[in-house]
Amino acid sequence: MRSFVRAAELGQLQRAADELGVTQQGVSKRIAALERELDVRLFTRTARGVELTLDGQAFLPHARNIIAGVDRAITAIRPGSRALRIDVLGLRSAQAVVLHDYWRSHPETDLDVVTLRVNDPRVAVAAVQAGDIDASFRTVTEPATLPRDVQMIHAFDSPLKLLVGPRHPLASARTLTPPQLRRHRIWVPGIAPRSEWAEFYDELATDFDLRIDAAGPNFGNEVLLDALADSADVATLVGARDRYIWPTNYDLRRIPIVSPTLAYPLSLIFRRTNPHPGLRAIIDHFGSLTPLPGTAWLPSWARTPRRGDGAVEHPRR
Template sequence: MLGLRSAQAVVLHDYWRSHPETDLDVVTLRVDDPHVAAAAVQAGEIDASFRTVTDPATLPRDVQMTHVFDSPLELLVGPRHPLASARTVTPPQLREHRIWVPGIVPRSEWAEFYDQLGAAFALRIDAAGPNFGNEVLLDALADSADLATLVGARDRYIWPANHDLRRVPIVNPTLAYPLFLMFPRTSPHPGLRAIINHFASLAPLPEAAWLPSWATTARGSH
């Protein structure tokens, strides 16, 4: 997986705590192009990868990709931000605010996600500047009265108490990031089915939800 604070890692850890007998080896494969992860699955270097090839036609023929769950987004802001006291926010309320998402890189599925999200709701998503990691991002949010970012509802973030950051659910519609798992089409690891079933048991999205166009295409193709 991309990182150990992601929603996928959090849910997978929940599964492992309920099934500690599972021989699970979690590794991070920080590559921007999901085709590199698909090639690692194809070569047998890893059993599965939480990555998405948004054009299923370019997925290797012997690699399968299946939808596992959708991760609702939340707005993360500091205590002086105009939306810090909101219980929920809607996408139109975000249009006048700078949303800083460092680490958006070409050829990644999240680059395509944020391109479509920004276009769909006229949001000002800013990927400017180097990505110095989550701690620097959280520090910047705490010190700013106008900076915000987007995080997954299940993503694990920890910050000092004096940062007083606020996570605000986005509703009407819920904005969600679709998550897929890639694994060999033939003879996948026998432990994967139970893990996939665990992800499938998560609560579904509300009916009023937005997903990028490639989510439906990828889901329908595999």
């Protein structure tokens, strides 16, 4: 069951095997045995790894509940023995980079970084409630709707940069202001309805009269970077801490946006009672990160500090 869950979350049998300390063949055999027991196919193979079938998608939340139940039973008799499990939006995201920096300074930390393949932050809240994960870097933009046993705090802010190819009209700029982005196509494919980033880009486009284009499916970062390298008119927005890798000949440029700095606020969601003992040190680490400059833009739901039950705790800007 654990092999199935990790393979589903990572999308590759080899990566699941590496995390579980077994061979890829061992993971394949375990999943095959589970499929025989259930008499369904849980995965289909792709060029990039494995993807869940419809039956696999239906089975995954129940499998997570089973694993979480086993982990809670073990934790009940061995407090703090389980790895701290934190959900990030992507393994190249600012959240993952910050966690990796923390782990490099504290390699003794037993940390399990996962990516829930969900867009609705309420699904991540449910996973925190169920004990599937200890914390999630998601934001519920209406914090009053949070369950009373779940807390959401401000983690840190991620300044945005414009990413363009060498032929783009703005490619030679050292810095840019939001008005300079007007009339340029900013392509952000795959903005999912009901997601926090959909609300973010809606407000950003409205406040600065920007042309945010979400057209087309999201085929991943590699396809996006290919398009930017070949285009003279397409740009995108990326976080200053996000990790992207592209061939040298692409000559892509990441240009800071200033006056004001555009920033994406990141929150951390976790249980109020009995949080994992390793979580406090991670939260304390956020305080060591470089703060935003005095002139910065944040979406409306992060501009005013709100405290109380289920509220986002956010420093005043």
